[in-house]
Each structure stands twice: as structure tokens, then as C-alpha cells.
Amino acid sequence: MTDAEYVNIWMRPERPAYGPKPAYSRAQITEAAIRIADAEGLESATMRRIAAEIGAGAMSLYRYVPSRDNLIELMADQVMGEIDVTGMPSGDWRADLTRYAEGQRAMWLRHPWIATVQRSLPSFGPSQLLLVERLMGVLDAFVPIDENLGLVALLNGHVEGTVREEISSAEAFRRSGLSEPEWMARSYPYVDRLVKSGEYPIFAKIVMEARQPHLSREEQFRNGLERVLDCIATALPSTAGSPMPAHREGQDGPGTGS
Amino acid sequence: MTDAEYVNIWMRPERPAYGPKPAYSRAQITEAAIRIADAEGLESATMRRIAAEIGAGAMSLYRYVPSRDNLIELMADQVMGEIDVTGMPSGDWRADLTRYAEGQRAMWLRHPWIATVQRSLPSFGPSQLLLVERLMGVLDAFVPIDENLGLVALLNGHVEGTVREEISSAEAFRRSGLSEPEWMARSYPYVDRLVKSGEYPIFAKIVMEARQPHLSREEQFRNGLERVLDCIATALPSTAGSPMPAHREGQDGPGTGS
DNA sequence: CCTCCATTGAGTACGTTGTACGCGATCTCC
DNA sequence: GGAGATCGCGTACAACGTACTCAATGGAGG
Numbered sequence: 237m238t239d240a241e242y243v244n245i246w247m248r249p250e251r252p253a254y255g256p257k258p259a260y261s262r263a264q265i266t267e268a269a270i271r272i273a274d275a276e277g278l279e280s281a282t283m284r285r286i287a288a289e290i291g292a293g294a295m296s297l298y299r300y301v302p303s304r305d306n307l308i309e310l311m312a313d314q315v316m317g318e319i320d321v322t323g324m325p326s327g328d329w330r331a332d333l334t335r336y337a338e339g340q341r342a343m344w345l346r347h348p349w350i351a352t353v354q355r356s357l358p359s360f361g362p363s364q365l366l367l368v369e370r371l372m373g374v375l376d377a378f379v380p381i382d383e384n385l386g387l388v389a390l391l392n393g394h395v396e397g398t399v400r401e402e403i404s405s406a407e408a409f410r411r412s413g414l415s416e417p418e419w420m421a422r423s424y425p426y427v428d429r430l431v432k433s434g435e436y437p438i439f440a441k442i443v444m445e446a447r448q449p450h451l452s453r454e455e456q457f458r459n460g461l462e463r464v465l466d467c468i469a470t471a472l473p474s475t476a477g478s479p480m481p482a483h484r485e486g487q488d489g490p491g492t493g494s
Numbered sequence: 495m496t497d498a499e500y501v502n503i504w505m506r507p508e509r510p511a512y513g514p515k516p517a518y519s520r521a522q523i524t525e526a527a528i529r530i531a532d533a534e535g536l537e538s539a540t541m542r543r544i545a546a547e548i549g550a551g552a553m554s555l556y557r558y559v560p561s562r563d564n565l566i567e568l569m570a571d572q573v574m575g576e577i578d579v580t581g582m583p584s585g586d587w588r589a590d591l592t593r594y595a596e597g598q599r600a601m602w603l604r605h606p607w608i609a610t611v612q613r614s615l616p617s618f619g620p621s622q623l624l625l626v627e628r629l630m631g632v633l634d635a636f637v638p639i640d641e642n643l644g645l646v647a648l649l650n651g652h653v654e655g656t657v658r659e660e661i662s663s664a665e666a667f668r669r670s671g672l673s674e675p676e677w678m679a680r681s682y683p684y685v686d687r688l689v690k691s692g693e694y695p696i697f698a699k700i701v702m703e704a705r706q707p708h709l710s711r712e713e714q715f716r717n718g719l720e721r722v723l724d725c726i727a728t729a730l731p732s733t734a735g736s737p738m739p740a741h742r743e744g745q746d747g748p749g750t751g752s
Numbered sequence: 753c754c755t756c757c758a759t760t761g762a763g764t765a766c767g768t769t770g771t772a773c774g775c776g777a778t779c780t781c782c
Numbered sequence: 783g784g785a786g787a788t789c790g791c792g793t794a795c796a797a798c799g800t801a802c803t804c805a806a807t808g809g810a811g812g
Contacts, residue, residue: 247684257808259761283799293762295800304799352610359666360684365694372696381699382706386718389659390652397651408617414501422501426618436623438630441639448640460644467725512780513788541770551791553771562770 245306246361260292262300266310270347273311277410278349308353313361315347321370325377329476330465332374337395337461344399351403375468378476387468394464398457503564504619518550520558524568528605531569535665536607566611571619573605579628583635587734588723590632595653595719602657609661633726636734645726652722656715 250262268289273281283304284294301307319339324332344350375384409416431440442449448456469476500506508520526547531539541562542552559565577597582590602608633642667674689698700707706714727734 244681244684257760282797284797287762295763295802296761298800299760360688360697365688365697369694369696372700376696376699381696381704385700385704385706386721389655389718390721393651393655394648396655397647400654401647419501426502426505430618430623436627438627438634438639439618439623441634442630442643446639446643448643460647463644463648463725463729467721467728470725470728471721513786514778514780514790516789518790540768542768545791553773553792554790556771557789 244359245302245309246359248302250300258299260290260296260300262310264290265297265300265307266314269307270311270314273349274347277407278308278352281349309359309361312350312353313363315343315350316361316367317363318343318346319367321367324370325374327477329374329378329472330469333371333391333465333468334461336371336374337391338457340392340395341399341457344396344403348403348407351400351407375472378472383471387471390467391464394460398460402453402457500560502617503560503567504617506560508558516557518548518554518558520568522548523555523558523565524572527565528569528572531607532605536566536610539607567617567619570608570611571621573601573608574619574625575621576601576604577625579625582628583632585735587632587636587730588727591629591649591723591726592719594629594632595649596715598650598653599657599715602654602661606661606665609658609665633730636730641729645729648725649722652718656718660711660715 265286269281269286272285272289283297286307287294287297297307301310319336321336321339324336326332372384372388375387379387409419414422427443430436431443434440448459451459523544527539527544530543530547541555544565545552545555555565559568577594579594579597582594584590630642630646633645637645667677672680685701688694689701692698706717709717
């Protein structure tokens, strides 16, 4: 009835007209859920567990949140608000996008369960909306809105793709209960068999030769990010300010000399 | 005990030495699971449901697969095998990568549940391995392996990011049980309030002005893909063949006529 | 002031999930 | 021809999300 009226969790008012004072709040529940999900994974953030965390009865949560799915939407929007995009656009689009990208990555690493959340697309929560405003505001002066959408998608695609991989390998370890070295030791026979079989030369090349996988995650991320920013630069008019990538100081783009 | 020995589903042999003839097979179970997940979502592909689909008892599946998570890994690898990468590298890297990207997208759209699967990173199944061989083989002759990894990550990031958005909006409709027009009608008051509030000028601009969201999904994907391929082109040596389409001097590569 | 009743926190209960365990039947190896 | 591993499968259990129900609560209308 009234439940189905709201297509969005944000369309549903939190506080009713009158009645007894609520003992808890959406914010409190959301924060508790995030705390649990951060520490033990999203699947551990069950309704009972969250309720216990704040000292409530299991069913009390449903006075504040219509369903677990909606609570997860609240969690997702909440953590999006952690990304610092104040003062954007600052005038230096490259610095702005870098700060955004690193903030996004840091947030994902703090809250790895984000990777498993279906952002049911247009569920625009307040934090997500603000993020869009600031992020797309960076390029808004330089390109038409459609171009902006494309460039932002490119940037987000890279950030999310990279971090997702980072997270999922960490998650795989956590789930299996093995440490990374132990896991690698266990995997060695399989990988070794694949390499020695000769059927997968490029896989073997990755295992044997690639240095990228041995760099720190930060460096891997940085390298990819610079590439994406260079790509964005080519789509902007020269009035956009940041110089062309070719003669940037400390340029480390595609094809280092060594 | 012997269960924990295997870190990988692919390290565990399917057929044991002796005993009665198995009535089913991993492949059969995997296919049934995929069929159900395609039609009703991954959460409907429960062990009981899958067993019923092939006419088996619920617990029989555990003779073939150690856990549901491992079954999902099998499913994921299976559908990766659907992407047609035969004949790569063909010599035209741009055509190869386009075919790969569109194949990847088509596969994701056929099996939307893929978006929710944590690819526990190095669980290299046979199809995934073959895919890596063919895909990375496309650029292997032109760039060092580390550069290749970066470029492929860029491409995959775009494909996955775009399709993920495509899927999650479709999923949101499916879950809510509403049709797209009905959903939009329900959302209208919320969106309208946001736009009229004046607090979100760029969001408003997207809603009011952007044409990209009204293009077909194929066109949106194509546009973004071209951008990524252009970006990759700048990282390749000129011997790679495919010329830059638009704003570069058209040095027609030897032999490539497109 | 009192009364009304929507809303509160919370207990109980139901249906569904993944899967541990154990059974008799079946097949390969020695 | 045993011996014993492996088969399909029924039963059982713990944990999940959440529908339903209840007495207690406290602002609104008189």
C-alpha cells in the first residue's frame, strides 16, 4: 500500500507525524551496518546482527527501513559522501579528477562490500547527487554535457575496474581463510602446470616477465589513471588549461624509455 | 581434509577413480544453473532449484561441486567461453578489440548475473585463460607485456563499467516488478523536485539537455568504445597499423585500407 | 486537564536458504 | 568374489529476511 508508493528510499520520509520518540535513527542504523560490513563483509551485516550492534531488537529496524535492500542503498549513499570533492571545480581539472579518483579508490578500499552492491541505477541519494555535481562540474565548462558524461564514464570505468580487481583478490583471501603467501603456495602446482604446458604463452609471459603485478597497488592505479587523464586531455579544447601530456614534468606515460 | 587441499575448483578432478557411474555431470549442472540464472536471476539459482531442473535430488549436486560458490565460478568460466575470439590476432588490432568488446558486452547482456559475481581473481578457469591469450595476443606484438596489461585493463574497465550500468538499471526494474515507463512515472515527483530545487544544476542539465541517455544502448556503447580505442591507439607504435580516425594526419598504414 | 490512536520496540513464527551427515545401492579393482 | 570407494538422495540444522502481533508510549484535539 503506502509501502509500494515509494519507488525510492529517499522518497519515504524518515520521521512520521507523531507517536513516541524513536529510540534510534536511520543514520545510526546505517552507520552500524557499515561498521559491520567493513569488518566482516556485507553478508555478515544481517538484520539481527545490526540490531544487536545498536542494542535493538531484530525487528525494530523495520520501523526505520523498509527492507535490507533499501538499507544497503542507504549505506552506499552514505559512503559516497566520504569522498572529498569540496572546492571542485578548482580550475585545474587534472588535479580535481586525480583527487576524485584517489578519493573514490580509498573509499572503495575502506568499504570493499561496495563492489557487490548493485547500484540500482537511478536511486540518486543526496550524496551521490552531490558527487555528480562536483565531479561533472570539473569538465562542465569545457565540453558539452554529453561529452562530459562520456569522459566521466571513462574515468569511473577505470577506477572501478581497477579497484574491483584489487578488492576481489583481497576478498578471495578473506573468504578462503588463507593468507596471500599460503594461497600462492597452494596455487603453485596449478599455475606451474599451466605455464609448463606451453598452451598459454601469454599467461606464462605475465607470470614470468610482467613487473606491473609486482608494483604496489598504488603505483598500478596511478599509472592507469595517468593514462586515462591523458586520454581525457585529448578530448578537451586547448583552453582547458592543463598542458598536453607529452611534456609534463615527471611524465611516465605509455612507453617509458627503459 | 581433501576438500581443503584444493584452492581451486579446477584443481579438483571431476571424475573419481571408480564407483558407480555418475548420472549427471558438472557441465550439465553448470548449464542448468546458467539457464535458471539467465531467466530468473542468480538468487533463483538455488541448489534445490538447479537439482530439480535436471531431475536430481537436492544433495546430489554436492557429488559434483564442492559448494555453491564453486559452482558459480564454473558458471562464470563457462559463459566466458561464449565470447568469440577465434582467429585473434587477425592483424587488425582495432577490429579484434572491437569484436572482443562487443562479444563481451553481448555475453554480459545474455547473462546479467555476471555483474554480481566476484571473480575471485586468480581462479583462472580454462575459458578465462583462453580469452586472456587471444585478447592480449592482439597487442602482444606491439607493446611490452606490462603496457599490454594496462591497455587491456582500460578496455575492460570501459566495457564492464558501461554494461554494468546497463544491467543494473534493467535489474532494478526486474526487482521492483515495475515496467520502465511505470518506474519513471513513479520517480517523476522525486526527479522533478530535485531539478526544480536548483541545488543540482548539472543533474538538471543531464535530465533536460543530454541526448546521450536517449540514444540506443548500442550507440552509447559504441561511442565510448571508439574513444577508448583512440586512446589505445596513441599508446601503440606507428607500426601497429590502424590510423587515428579524426584529428590526426592520415598516414595510411601499409596495407590497411578500412 | 483527559482521551484517543498512530507509532514505538520487540517477540514469535514461517518459509527458504546452503549444506553436514548418513543411508543403502552400485561399480571398479585386487 | 569380496572389499571398499562412490553413487543418488532423504533427513536435519542453523541462519537468513521479514510478516504478524502485541503492549507501551506520547503528541493532538477537546
